[in-house]
Amino acid sequence: MRGRDLERTMQDFYHQRFNILVCTTIIESGIDIPTANTIIIDRADKLGLAQLHQLRGRVGRSQHRAYAYLLTEPPQSITTDAKKRLAAIEAMEELGAGFTLATHDLEIRGAGELLGEEQSGQIQAVGFNLYMELLDRAVQAIKNGQSPELLQPNNPKTEIELHISALFPETYIHDVHTRLVFYK
Numbered sequence: 001m002r003g004r005d006l007e008r009t010m011q012d013f014y015h016q017r018f019n020i021l022v023c024t025t026i027i028e029s030g031i032d033i034p035t036a037n038t039i040i041i042d043r044a045d046k047l048g049l050a051q052l053h054q055l056r057g058r059v060g061r062s063q064h065r066a067y068a069y070l071l072t073e074p075p076q077s078i079t080t081d082a083k084k085r086l087a088a089i090e091a092m093e094e095l096g097a098g099f100t101l102a103t104h105d106l107e108i109r110g111a112g113e114l115l116g117e118e119q120s121g122q123i124q125a126v127g128f129n130l131y132m133e134l135l136d137r138a139v140q141a142i143k144n145g146q147s148p149e150l151l152q153p154n155n156p157k158t159e160i161e162l163h164i165s166a167l168f169p170e171t172y173i174h175d176v177h178t179r180l181v182f183y184k
Helices: 003-014 049-056 080-091 098-109 128-143 176-183
Strands: 038-041 067-070
Touching (some): 038 049, 049 067
Parallel strands (some): 038 067
């Protein structure tokens, strides 16, 4: 759809010239239509947790009760991670659930290379607690009007170099989420 047509369509929907809008995930960012109260998300099992949260947030932006219907394939054909994402989005319905959902998403997908340029890998490479501590320091610095000092040492602590892996092997604890619990 050309830009002008898209803009006209959105304006018509906003001014209630029609009541149903069929669209892609383009609406997840920045669309604010207070009268929209229902969203139907097809193949929700294929979307990420952040996308689902953003899409669900497009409805219920006024005093009207909102509904979000998430359509999926049969449960037996959905991946384990997709089931976890859907369970997380279903459980988090209170106002301000974004941070909690982001934390769940971090646990499900992994954090990537948090301190490097590439975004690949798993959260085990840095550790969930270290990531949360760095994030907290950055937020506190910004709240105090300062720039985050993420390159300075976290806390001067004694380090012991054993020259062995401190990770639980996958053969010992198969489920990645269970392993994450033990790392905490």
